[in-house]
Amino acid sequence: MVHSIKPISYLRYGDDFIVFGKNRAVVEEWRLMIIDFLLHSLGLAINRKNGIIVPTKAGLYFLGVHIFPTRRRLKKRNWRRVNERLTTHNLGSYFGLVAQHGTSQQRKDFQWLVLNKVSTEK
Template sequence: MPDRFVKPVGHILILLTSQLFVNIYMNEFDQFVKHKLKAKYYIRYADDFVVLSQDKSWLEELLPKAGDFLEERLRLNLHPDKVFIKTLNSGVDFLGWVHFADHRVLRTTTKQRMLKRLKISQKSETISSYQGLLKHGNTNKLKITMFGKRD
């Protein structure tokens, strides 16, 4: 199992009507990462991706190659403040959660944003969306804070 990861994030591409197009557009990058860069552990959702490896120097070599490909072929840029090479023990920050080997924790900024939005709006769509998200981790205390009940 890899003990380090790199987490680059590009421009926000995803809109409700373009989820399919994001996958089609990013497929060329997926193929490049898997077949040219030979990434064994690669995960992508929309324009957010993670590459895992035990070899830190390989990850350091991968970054400029991935960045060049995105810029030259897809006209996307990696956000300099959102590219990380860290140990796996520090957690993989991906899609609103910090993932560890045996559990996941809701990212603090995600939690704060959710609480702020609930104070502004109690739309049923928003509440349903948050309830769905919170099912993916141990969030019973947060559910009580947000909704006054457990699942």
């Protein structure tokens, strides 16, 4: 699909994706092409809530992260999940998430979470 619409850039992870274009008219045309392709070629439908067009300056939500032109921020729900579900087995995964998308305060708090988790699991 990407080869036929030729977007400026796109992000894809599993069945989630974002397409970037120069102007709204072009992106709306791509959206119709994508919906048609997904429906007729793959038998899939885009969720109405998530199949939207937004200007990048307004920021967008993708895979638990709010993405803005100059920064990224973990969604509060995902930060709560890190706090609730952190174990020694998933530590590396959550470390990567917080290191890439967390605020400096969240990165510091995460280090304390890890220390507390390691010290209580002995």
